[in-house]
Amino acid sequence: MSLQHALLGVLEARPMNGYELTRFFEAAPRWVWSAPQSQIYPTLRQMEQAGLIEGQKEVRGTRLSRTVYSITERGLAELRTWLATPHPPPPARDAFFLQALFFDMIEPDRAASVLKAFIAEQEQLVAEWRAHREALLAKETDLIKERLKSRPAAEHDRIAALKAHVFAGQIAVATARAEWARESLRLLEA
Amino acid sequence: MSLQHALLGVLEARPMNGYELTRFFEAAPRWVWSAPQSQIYPTLRQMEQAGLIEGQKEVRGTRLSRTVYSITERGLAELRTWLATPHPPPPARDAFFLQALFFDMIEPDRAASVLKAFIAEQEQLVAEWRAHREALLAKETDLIKERLKSRPAAEHDRIAALKAHVFAGQIAVATARAEWARESLRLLEA
DNA sequence: GTTAACATGTAATCAGTTACATGATTGC
DNA sequence: GCAATCATGTAACTGATTACATGTTAAC
Structure with missing residues (x-):
């Protein structure tokens, strides 16, 4: 839907x-x-x-x-x-956390390499989202330029800020995930 | 799969x-x-x-x-x-961020009430995950008790800590999301 | 005797993935 | 003439959702 x-x-x-x-x-x-x-x-x-x-x-x-x-x-x-309608949260289905839940079943260095790949991946996403967020704040993406044409100039900053903030959210979540994975690496060594 | x-x-x-x-x-x-x-x-x-x-x-x-x-x-x-295998990240598909991306199209108070519902929902999840995490650390869940039976006692703490940490990850992500939603509320007012 | 929990199944449908298929137009 | 991009389609399949369907056993 x-x-x-x-x-x-x-x-x-x-x-x-x-x-x-x-x-x-x-x-x-x-x-x-x-x-x-x-x-x-x-x-x-x-x-x-x-x-x-x-x-x-x-x-x-x-x-x-x-x-x-x-x-x-x-x-x-x-x-x-x-x-304008609140929607129920999607069912829990996070393949990566599922994987992490059973890391005690494999050798720590194998788990560590999975975690490192995950961290790299999250950092990659963060970089892309950061770039996209900057572009939105600068009102430079193709779409936002089109959108703003039909809105009063006084609202442009607010609209750009709201859209950019969504990517700040993606960044915050991916950062939290990467940070969590780094803690996991430390736990594995213990 | x-x-x-x-x-x-x-x-x-x-x-x-x-x-x-x-x-x-x-x-x-x-x-x-x-x-x-x-x-x-x-x-x-x-x-x-x-x-x-x-x-x-x-x-x-x-x-x-x-x-x-x-x-x-x-x-x-x-x-x-x-x-032990790194898996590619699932395609981006976050209905809530999608919704938030267009909050500039509706009245701020409507967007605010969607955000408040979201915050409540995330906090509810955090509470449940916290409880589950505590239970794991105390080795009190049905499943972990069964699991530990087949593992050497010396490893019990480490295994419980690893599993509990996954829920710490869920908590961290949900907390980041809730915090982001609170920032959004402030942005909407501006 | 009744209710709650035990126990398993199926059918229709929807959303998403992978792969194949075809041809036109533009720019070099 | 060739390659890249434009442009749209379909078919088979997998994973997930919703809803229906049936009967047993234990506990009160």
Whole structure:
């Protein structure tokens, strides 16, 4: 269900075709929701049927066509309702913590190498999110530029700050995870 | 795939039947992996076919039967291999951060109430995980008592500390999320 | 006798993954 | 002419969710 809301949120910035959306959602780790191309096209058609978005067929050259989707009033309303509603937390399903739960069953140095890979991975994510956060604060991403066009200039700073703060959240969580993994390394040695 | 490893990890402590495993995995938020009953029974049969676990049919009373599964050598080996291997991070898919990313589209007080619900939820989780962590450190949970029976006494403290530390990780992450949500509340007012 | 807990199953559906498939257009 | 990018599709499969379905046994 959330893919639909993610798509609505992106299309609220500006109309896009399936290909653009695919690039956006496949470039994922940097963003908050990822989806493969094969999921995006059928979902867009579903959403159009539901009246949440509207497709406009365009032609490039003579034979190549693309369908540019824009959010409808109904899509906007659906998105706003979803945004204003608290949703139940997803069921616990964290493969990495599951793995860590049984580290006592393997040799400490093997567990340590898994932890080190995890730390590197979290740091990589932190770096990407930091860059994205900076770009948002500077109002330099493609999407935020589009979005701000339809908002009063007085609100621009606040909007950018709110969006950037989400990535600060991702950074905080990944940092906490990496820090936890470092403590685990110390525990393994004991 | 990870449900299988979660099941192997639990069965390593002691043999259980589907009903016991169901109660364990449905009591989830407290643990690290959750699964509904309808997923557990078929998965157990699959795992038995794959030789990872072995079912022993028992009879209670005259007609009611249960199948008690225990982990096999092969299951143990599979679990150890999985534990010692770094796995790629799951694709980004965080519905709450997605929601927060568009809070600028709704009235601040509506966003605030979603954030407050989120904070309450995270605090609830923290409380449950804290209790579970304490119980593990005291070696008082059902499962850890069983597990320690097959390990040398000298290792008991270390094993309990390692397992408890996983819940310290969950607590750290949930705390970071709650703290982030509190900062968001302040940002919304600005 | 009734209720709560024990015990296992299945079917329909949805969300997500992997892989394959096809062709057009632009820039060099 | 060739490669990179543009553009859209589908099919098979896995993992997870929701809901239904059935009967037993122990404890009061």
